[in-house]
Amino acid sequence: MTSQPQNRTQNSPHNRLGIEMLTLLGMPPVDHIRLAGELGCVSISTGLMRLPMAMFGREELYPEWSLLNDPALRQDVKAALADTGVHIGLGEGFRVAPDLDVQSFAPQLDVFAELGTWRINAISTEPDQSRAIDQFGQLSDMVLDRGMRFLVEFAPPHALNNAESALVVADALGHDRCGMMVDAMHFFRSGGTVEQIAALPVLYAQMCDAPLVSPGVSYMEEAMFQRQIPGEGEFPLREWVAALPADCEIGLEVPQIAALENGGSARDHAARAVKAARALGA
Numbered sequence: 001m002t003s004q005p006q007n008r009t010q011n012s013p014h015n016r017l018g019i020e021m022l023t024l025l026g027m028p029p030v031d032h033i034r035l036a037g038e039l040g041c042v043s044i045s046t047g048l049m050r051l052p053m054a055m056f057g058r059e060e061l062y063p064e065w066s067l068l069n070d071p072a073l074r075q076d077v078k079a080a081l082a083d084t085g086v087h088i089g090l091g092e093g094f095r096v097a098p099d100l101d102v103q104s105f106a107p108q109l110d111v112f113a114e115l116g117t118w119r120i121n122a123i124s125t126e127p128d129q130s131r132a133i134d135q136f137g138q139l140s141d142m143v144l145d146r147g148m149r150f151l152v153e154f155a156p157p158h159a160l161n162n163a164e165s166a167l168v169v170a171d172a173l174g175h176d177r178c179g180m181m182v183d184a185m186h187f188f189r190s191g192g193t194v195e196q197i198a199a200l201p202v203l204y205a206q207m208c209d210a211p212l213v214s215p216g217v218s219y220m221e222e223a224m225f226q227r228q229i230p231g232e233g234e235f236p237l238r239e240w241v242a243a244l245p246a247d248c249e250i251g252l253e254v255p256q257i258a259a260l261e262n263g264g265s266a267r268d269h270a271a272r273a274v275k276a277a278r279a280l281g282a
């Protein structure tokens with residue numbers, strides 16, 4: 001059951017905070033949108049289907065859903081977006097990889113465009129830099145042709161593993177065709193500094209906290225399921241927020257799967273993250 005409509009949020013330089021799909025670990029999109037509106041956020045990020053927890057050896061947290069295959073759900077999402085004033089700030093689930101042709105993403109991009117998505121981001125696991133840049137260029141053109149902005153994302157385990165490697169792609173495509181998405185965990189764990197941000201074409205950021213050094217679990221296990229509420233880790237987040245461009249939206253990406261698996265409330269978790277982020281200037 002979805003929650004009742006809440007007050008319409010307003011997107012302004014004073015309110016640029018959103019709630020990412022990973023924070024809620026794949027909550028159905030109408031519920032996600034209404035929760036974001038209830039908490040005074042302006043945006044969400046989303047993929048086109050339920051986060052597949054089974055592939056990580058975990059129990060599914062929500063019923064199956066698909067924006068790609070369910071036109072009725074798309075209509076419900078558009079109604080919830082219109083009702084709350086929330087928008088889809090980031091469409092997720094895209095990548096450049098060996099033996100993958102990005103032209104195959106056309107149907108997914110069509111759906112995101114239909115839903116009024118503002119931006120699409122993509123990662124790379126393609127070790128061939130020349131091919132990766134060519135594929136990113138094709139994907140960027142597909143995104144721009146549908147009226148959205150295109151971003152590249154880096155993470156230490158990926159082929160684009162730091163800000164410098166992502167900047168190579170953005171520079172090669174041109175910043176009018178390709179911006180950058182900066183995730184706080186990936187940024188600081190790959191050696192990024194607050195002073196670096198001004199030189200990067202950052203169009204979107206994802207906020208979380210964590211220890212500066214890995215606590216000992218695998219990087220992706222931590223990134224997917226064990227991030228910390230802003231202010232509870234060791235990242236200089238107040239300075240990081242202040243260094244971001246004034247019009248850069250900030251999505252909270254704070255997955256804590258143990259709390260949800262133990263019966264915790266996704267709403268309470270999101271509310272705590274929002275309050276903490278606001279206290280740090282987001």
